[in-house]
Amino acid sequence: MLTIEDILRDLERYCDFPDPENIIDDNDIITEGNYRNIISIPLRNATCCFQGEPFSVEAGASKICIVFDNLPFVIKIPLMGRHSYDYINGDTMHLRGSCYYIPESKRTSSCYYFSQTRVDSNELFSDEDWNYCDHEEYISDLAIEEGLADFFAKEECIGYINNYPIYKQEKVEVYASSNFRNKPSSKDTYSLLDDIITSGPTYLDVPFCDLDEDREWLAQALEYHGEEQFMKFLDFIERTDINDLHSGNMGYIGNRPVLLDYSGFWN
């Protein structure tokens, strides 16, 4: 059986994690653009990593994820740099790093062009907030405290490699590519969902939520968890600024609708 210790040992053996304290230029920053060089390629080329467990490496704007075909959990690694939308030049994605973790004296000039991290957006966050996995762990714990654990794939830090933090999260079947996506809920559920959405002026009124695309998942979540819990969940995501509700961030554990990406996204 592959253990967490085995996984950390292989990541350390084959991948090149920069020590956040010692980063001196942009080339050291792990971003979506260079994650392949740091994580994917060395693992693929290793003769036997993870004891031969089949896996794929996925990435979004703020995290890398190692998804094992046959294990009930994934490994999540926060990106240090991240993508940001450049609204001035149209809606193009530009590669940027947050640089907040770099001591001021060592920041390269390009750091000053980088967009905000979550740092300034909410008092929940601190200077360390280039780390979106750390924020997910915080939300995961808060959800447990508030009786809403069932809506979230649980996440926790499992250790550090060269001071670089590594996380584990329950594996989720992603809504965007799941067959459950086409499973309709009852008529009553859809009309209740419509009532709920129109009754709260700010519910789900967030930039990365597409109500058409997310509709089946929302209805399924309402049906599965019940109206009372669903209302608490909507209040929770509003309070904690979980604004990145798109179909790649929702999914299922078994037939239970959960969020897999609940760090939000900030330009």
Ligand SMILES: Nc1ncnc2c1ncn2[C@@H]1O[C@H](COP(=O)(O)OP(=O)(O)OP(=O)(O)O)[C@@H](O)[C@H]1O
């Ligand atoms: N628990 C999980 N189970 C299965 N796949 C996962 C899980 N967590 C993440 N993934 C995969 O890794 C991708 C990136 O993870 P995640 O969505 O958490 O990061 P992100 O970079 O913040 O994404 P975004 O682009 O939405 O900001 C996901 O889109 C998904 O394909």
Ligand SMILES: [Mg+2]
């Ligand atoms: Mg995501």
